[in-house]
Amino acid sequence: MFSASDLRKGLKILIDQEPHIIVDFEFSKPGKGQALYRCKLKNMITGSQFSNTYRSNDKFEKADLEERTMQFLYNQGDEYHFMDTSNYEQLFLTGEQLGDNVNYLMDNMEVQVLFFGTRPIDISLPIFVELSVTQADPWARGDTSGTDTKPVTVETGYQLQVPPFVVEGDKIQIDTRTGAYVTRVKE
């Protein structure tokens, strides 16, 4: 059990039997008044957000969450299949559950799958992934658009902006938190 004074950004609690993460938190206490714990919460299953204000006496149950290391196998349409390499157990998550993470999933990649009880609800990726560029147009010299980046496509099909010197076949590092190019990887 958590009490209101445990509330803070990043804490995961159970509300209406579903896991929620506190994405924004503010403590306030107007002059000699009650302590107020103002939270913006995100439902970790549906992604929907809402705000609520709690009081000192409120109590919260801990969300039963567990992370397991699993390997990404393949996707079949919208189903993304993963395997626990210790016991060969397989499961899938949908593209909707994975969101932008599908942009960085490579066969055999190790990811952390988040379980709520026995139910997989999300994955977390390494912060940086390395992906090969499968399509890059040569940078048009004299481009007057004023930008110093160009679009490329990587092996997962994800498109992003990179510096002009990146060519087809290069391996590049991408920040999975932002989806942005980080650097070209020397082979």
Next chain:
Amino acid sequence: MLTAEGLQFRAALFHLVRSFFSKRGFLEVDTPIRQPVVLPEANIVPLRAGNWFLQTSPEQCMKRLLAAGCENIFQICPCFRAEERGSRHLEEFTMLEWYRVASDYLELMSDCERLLRFVLNSLLEIGSGQPIVVDSCIAKMVIEQPWERLSVAEAFSRYASCSVAEALDQDRFDEVIAIEIEPRLGRGRPTFLFDYPARCASLARLKNDDPGLAERFELYIEGMELANGFSELTDAAEQRKRFAEELVKNEQSRKQAGGVMPERFLAELEKLGRAAGIAFGLDRLLMLLMSADSIDEVVSFSPSDWD
């Protein structure tokens, strides 16, 4: 951790505050931080120090000094309140507290205006070429704008989704103040929010012409609460009754504070003449002057400096 420049700025502010009060004949006092009994307040939880407590404010000692015959007094001291932590709260913070004899809350409001104008004018004078320059918007509004005096009832009708009575009935008074009203106060000019419902002021005198209201005010600048002042309740029997009410309101606070009546304080309260006192958060004032987003940025060491 505060930089050398920050420490200098903080010291300059403290120095100016002291000289403001000294010039006006206030006596600077220093009272014990550790005390065997706290004044019961439902929403303030003290920290324990052995079998005693760390002060949540110097109010108890300073009023006893008044009762013992002291006239106008002030103090700058650390105060401690358990479980208060946020961008504007530290469990240990610095309070400026002053008391005026033969006076009331209106005079304290004028004190606030005079104090902040003196501090800001002085900081602006020594300011050029200093590593830390006072936030110019704050300086301008404090020095040049007329300060607003807004009653709690008027603030509710102007900014809130319900009346004071409705908020009190639903036990939402603090919530409405914090969420709907506070962010709107002190914008463009400092605001005094005054005349609180009687039940929100356990140590304040009630108004003669309206016993439903207490002579209490808060000062706000840029949506931030800076100070809480009131005309002192000096009727010991009435004070005992209010303490008893506070004691039953909050179990956690009562447990932490031992649930004891401050008998010595109550006995001496009878000797206290007409007086008014105010608690002013100096760390918060520094936040405003230095444009800091968090109270951690204006103290020498915050909890995160120990990680």
